[in-house]
Each structure stands twice: as C-alpha cells, then as structure tokens.
Amino acid sequence: MDNIVMSATPHVRSKESVQSIMRDVIIALIPATVMGIKFFGIKALMLTVISVVSSVFFEWLYEKILKKPCTIHDLSAVVTGMLIAFNMPVGASWWMPIVGAAFAIIIAKQLFGGIGQNFVNPALMARAFLLASYPSAMTTWSVDGVTTATPLALLKTLKNSGVTLDSLNLPSLAQVATGVGIGGCIGETCAIALLIGFVYLLIRKVISWRIPVIYIATVFILSTIIGRYGVRMGYYEIFCGGLFLGAIFMATDYTTSPMTPKGQIIYAIGCGVLTYLIRVYGSYPEGVSYSILIMNLGVPLIDKYVVGKIFGALPKVKEAKKA
C-alpha cells in the first residue's frame, strides 16, 4: 500500500468535463455546418476550417509564448472558431477568419485570463471587429454567386417613403425557416438545423431552455405587438437574421451569461429587447450580436444582485401538506 491517494471529499465525480461539454456543442453545430455548406458551397467549409484551425493555433501560440499550460484540448477554441465562421458571409476573403480568430482568442479571451475569464463572447467580438474593419465585405450577401439582400435588410427599407410590405417581395416563411435561397452568414440561415442542435444540447443537459426560449420569445412578442409586420406575421421575424444562432449558441455561452436561473431570465429578456430595438430603430438591419455583447457587460451586475434564495435563510415554517 505505497500509493494511497488521500483527497478531500467528494471521492466520486460526474463524468462530464469541459471537453465533453465543448464536444457536445461542436456536435450540436454540425447540422448548421452541413446546411451552410449546402447553401453556400464548399467555400463555407473552407472558411470554417480556416477559422477553427487558426483559433486553435492562436490559443496554442499565446499559451506557448507565455509559458502557460496548454488548454487547446478543452476544445473551446474549436467552438469559438466555428462560431466566427458562422458569423461571416461566404463572400469573405480567406484571411478574414484568421484576423477574426486572432482578435477573438488573443484580445477577447486570453488577455482577460483565458477560458472562463473573458467578459464578452470572443466569437461575437471577432464579428464586431470584422464588421467595423471590413464593413462592405462583412455585409455583402450572396447565394449561388448572386448578391441578395437579407430579409431583415429588406424590412429595414420599410421606413423609406413609398415602400410597402407587398412591394418588398419578401421570401416566404418556409424559406426563412429553412434558409433556402436566403442571404446571410454561413451558420445563421437555417433555423431548423440550429433547432436540431438546440434539442441535442437540451437532451445532453449542456444548456437550459431558459436563455434561448425567452430570448426568442421576447423578440416574437415585440415583433408581434409593435412589429413592422403587424400582428399577422410576428413569427416571421424570429426566423430572420442571426436570432436562432445567437440565442442558442452565443447568448448561452457559460462564461458570459448569468449563473442563476432568475439572472438568465433577465439577461435573455434584455437580449430580446435590445435586438428588437436595434432591428427597428438602429442603423443596422440586425442587432443580435450587439445586443448579446451589451448584455454580456451586464452579467457581473446581474450575478451580483440576482441570487437565489438560501435554504433556511428566512425562518418560515410552512404547514405540512396534508396528503
């Protein structure tokens, strides 16, 4: 008995690890990846691969230079890489995901201390950075080589005088839900594929339903009540743009979302309200990325003030239910 292990309790642990969680997220992103390649061609795959490889590379490089323990095996950089590519139009140049990955991993993640320490979502920071640096390339949408406007961009023109809903020639609801023939970022157009990923994450208990459902529901309610479409098609807008991608895969990022169920509800409602305000009143047609980034900044505050009830904190004796 020379190799006796002494350790603190508990002596048994769940099988789940950071790596297994990230692996599940990667699996959940696969349906959307496949649909992205189907709609936007092999270049979508190329951009995704470049983005993933460079994200992992920058994480490795940074930790190598700073002589920190290498964390690329936790697969979080792979997830970030996939999400960066998902947030780009297929027309982006091959080197743009590399710039985005460098910004996401080094500036947004590692400079703040690496996994678990960043206060904003790295992939969304990369998107915001690229959008500010290469606005034209990041907002030129093409399907099968033909440049198109996104449904949200079309809706934006409603503000202009003389434009009516009928004259917009919007794609059908079936189109926006499945992404067929819809312009947009690589990973965002097929809501159905993203929903499949959502169901997988729920089954695997990686995320709870709260943030995605409440986020999307908030946008739905707002677009129904005060929407540009009126009551009749409030649900049309939830399938447009990056809402499903953002609500399911970005707003639920553990590190940058609140810890308690109540906090998550507040955060999700905030994301929904901001998204809708930007969509309708902002100068951008789409507001998912910025609303999530803004709400990310509010998370420390939410975590500070919105905490659950402590067991036994209030001496309250409830009467036993009579069975």
Added chain:
Amino acid sequence: MQSLTFKRGVHPDDAKALTMDKSIKVILPKEGSELFFPMSQHIGAPCEPIVQKGDYVKVGQKIGEAKGFVSSPIFASVSGEVTDIRPVLIPSGGKSLAVVIKNDGLMAEYEGLKGCPDWTKLTKEEILNKIKEGGVVGMGGAGFPTQVKLAPKEEIDHVIVNAAECEPYLTCDYRLMLEQPEKLVEGLKIVLSLFPKAKGVIGIEDNKPEAIKILSDMVKDIPNIEVASLLKKFPQGSEKHIIYAVTGGREVPSGALPSAVGCIVDNVDTIISIYNAIVEGKPVMRKIMTVSGGAPMNPGNYQIRVGMTYKDIMDQIGGFKVEPAKMIAGGPMMGFTMYTLDTATTRTSSSLLCFTPEEAYIPPESSCIRCGKCVAHCPMGLQPYLLNKLALRGDSAGFLAHHGLDCISCGSCSFECPAKRQLAQSIAARKRIEGALKAAAKAKAAKAAEAKK
C-alpha cells in the same frame, strides 16, 4: 406512493448493487488481537478513561465516563486485559486518547447489564438516562449524543427516522431494515413515547423498495407511525433536507437545530441502538458496516465489534483482490480518506470503501467556466463558484456575506463541476478557518473581560 424530495441536489451512481443483497455477517475479533477504544467517538467533550493499565474488563463494561453535558460514555466490546492507554489514530485523521484492550477471546459478559422488555413502565427521565448510559450517539456519522437530541426545549411534532441512506455504496442501514425491522419500529415507539404529540415517519429512498414494503406492512396498524418514500437523490439524507421532504417544505433556519421546526431526526442504526440499550440492556459496542468498492475480495455487510481496526476486519473477510488505491471511512461523497487500515473503528463507522486506482482517480482541476452547475445543484441554494473564489482569496467578509457557513459540505458542487474544481474542499477549509477565528475572538473577548475584573 409519490416520492418526496427537496430542491436541487445530484444523482451519483448509487453503486449499491455490490452489497445490497449480502446479508449481515457477524465478525468477531480474533483472540489475542488488540482493540482500540478512542475516548472521542462523538460530538462533544471526550470521555475520561475509568480503567487502568492491567485491569481486566468484560464485554459491555463502561471504560470511558462521559464528561460534560454533551458527551456519551464508551464501552468495551470484548473481554480482556487493558494493555495500554495512549493516543491512537481515528478515522477522521486526528488522534484521540484510547483504551487498548487485548481480546482474551472469552467474550465474558459484564454482569451489570439488564434489559427492560417492558419499557412502557419507564419514565421519560429513565428512558433518557438509559439512552445515555447505553452510549447511543448519532450513528449515521455525526455522533451527536442522542440523549441530548431527545431533550429539546421546543415542542416536537415529527420524529423522522433517517433511512434515506443517500450515500452511494452504503447498504448497512438497508440491511438493518430488512433484517431487524421489528427493532426499528419498537425503537421508534420508545422515542415517540417521549413526544406524545409527534408522529413518527420513516423516510426511505425509493431505490430500496424492499425496505419500504417490509416497514410499510409492519406499521400499517400503528396510528402514529408511517413510512415515507423519498426520491433517490443526494443529499436526501441530510438532516435539513429530509425534514424538508417529509414535512412538505419546512426549512430549518440557518444556524438552528431541527427542533426549531418541531423535528427530531435519527438514523436507523441510532433507533436500533436505542432499542438495544433499553430493551436488551446492551450498550453500543457492535456496529453494522458496509465494506465495498472494487478492491475488497468480499464486499458485503458485516457486524463488527467497535474498536477493531479496519485491518482486522479486512483480514477476516478475505482481504483484497486488487491493491486499494484509496480507502474511505464513510461514504464516497462525505467520507474521510485514510492512509492506513491500522485505524480503529468507532461507533460511528458505517463503512469502509476500498477503491481501485481507476475508481480513485480524480481528474485535475481546470479553470471555472462559469457553467453554473454548482449553483443549479447546491441543495442549500448557495453559489459555490463564488464561495470557492472568496475562500481561495481569503476574503473572510465576502465568504460570510455569501452564507459560506451555511454550506453543509455535501460535495454536490464538486461532484457536478465539469472543470473538476475542488469547490467543497476550499469551502470546507474556509469554514474551519472561520470557526477558528470565531473561537479566537471569543477567547480574546473572554480574556479582556477577565483583565477588566
């Protein structure tokens, strides 16, 4: 029957199949072996040895006298000569002064022990005194003297038998319920006689349907006793959480005892020990223990004599099939690891788990990813990730402000943590520091007050 439960908590693999169907086997210490009787086998003041080196003692003879109100006497579990009185190692890792007895193998019984089959004639004081003089303490592991627990100031309306046995691997209470249910019911009747307004509830986790069935049948004609089925979830057997489940939502206030909400909670083995002490006149000197894990040759449930070393026990039940990499006194969620089996068992020893290297493996810690699983599973509603941070930083004020002292050290947070952080460990360590600081402040204040005089 709908299973009752509490909020949050975790679902570790219960691993009870290893020993569930093994009936209790009696093991007697070998002739000539030494048994150790630490004077501290309970919460409260340690006992004082009342025998001397060279004395001859018999089975059931008192060898340690309780000192103080919260204390409980110690009894010899074998007959033989007292060979030494010296500090020995106890399972929690500390040392305690102990009486060492060399077993002469005769098992000569002490003459002074008298049972009282008709306990209904006893007064309340007599019952409490017999419980004290029987050395009965909380046998689930805490070791709180039972006679103190059974004399609360508040009115009691629930006497709950904690038969949840929510720790994985453990099956000793389960076997007791199957093999000695009449003692359990009779023991509960004795406790209920102290609290005429209370009803007795035997709370059993629903992964033990056999025990639920046997006891339900047995109490169906007793008006003030019932059996409650509890959901299999850890820590269902935590005192606060079994009260919450059984009473439909009563929360023991922070820092208070169960009697504050009209409840008394006693473990299965404690109730049976009360029966043994009063009806049979036998003080606590036997203990049912589960030996389990991947390493022992013969995992099972054994009745041992208190004071035997774990090594004695393992030698008698066939030793190991694999060299153990980790040895745990208690359950895998809250038990203590031991570095040697040359440790004496006490009256609160309910199990010995011997893990293979694979079972013993604990993955290395990595950074918190703020997944929130510790918050989602903490049965006390705390924020373990934050307490972990505050504890590591040594932030006393923050730790207290975030209710660090309410932590029950169940380990649910560490169990769930995907980053494998030692949340429970850091919080437990900080709790100890806070306890020491409090004691030091109290001592300082007392000293200052004295100086003033």
